[in-house]
Amino acid sequence: MIVRDLLLGPKRYKDLLEGLPGMGTNILAARLKELEQATIIRRRVLPPPAGSTVYELTTYGRELEDILMTLTRWGAKSLGPRQPEQFLRPVTLVLGLRERFKSEAACHLQAVYELRFEDDETYTIRIANGSLEASYGSAGNPDLVVTADVETFLQLQERHLLPQEAMASRKVQLDGNSDLFTPFLELFDVDGRSAVPSGVSGACDQ
Structure with missing residues (x-):
């Protein structure tokens, strides 16, 4: 751990x-x-x-x-549905983003995102040339800041909650270029199997 x-x-x-x-x-x-x-x-x-x-x-x-x-x-593969007493840490969610990342879907996107979760946990996600870099801390000058709790972000990621619904209910708050939010969510596979390993930009070299 x-x-x-x-x-x-x-x-x-x-x-x-x-x-x-x-x-x-x-x-x-x-x-x-x-x-x-x-x-x-x-x-x-x-x-x-x-x-x-x-x-x-x-x-x-x-x-x-x-x-x-x-x-x-x-x-x-052997995990069943998450039980109420089981909680998901932000670091686990962010590491999961790297696993679900679809490199080929990010070929034409270049942006810096700052993800803010509960307990003041903040992460920086950099998307460029079909690759993703994730790190702890603030981005400094991000294109978009996304503030949400882990459960809300997970629901968005798994398509159980639409971005428009999350924003309307204020479950998620956006600061910056909000047009970058939906394209960001579309960079990740719902089932967790990315077509190209995270951090690899080979799919954009063609």
Whole structure:
């Protein structure tokens, strides 16, 4: 879970702790120490004005990404309907976007999106040349900011809720070029099987 939470960029200890409900401070500290000793993660101090100490994956640790995502796809095949007591974390949803991404559908779209979820979790999605890049944090100068809770975004993604309905009911708020919202949702397969692996732009090279 720690490695999963670091796939989209570095995080502070506080952020890791908040994102791993049920994990005590002593357990998290021990796991981080073990991962550091195994050279899977490292600590780094951000430059001013932030100056915070963050944890991030090493080059060696990032090699786990394909393994983790393969395990995720494998495990998803045996999952039944999500139960009320089960919750979906924003990081899981954003990682899922990468898996569902249809590269060929994004060949003519170039835009930067900022996704804002509950608990002040913010992610940047960059679409260019048929590829998708996802990372933690604000985009700086996004073309469109999308604010919604995870459940609403998931319903939109799976086509259980139309964009117009979500905006009319204020379940989603848009700030910027709202014309980019529907094209964004259309970049992802409903069934979770992308035709071209995320981050690969080969479908646009023709």
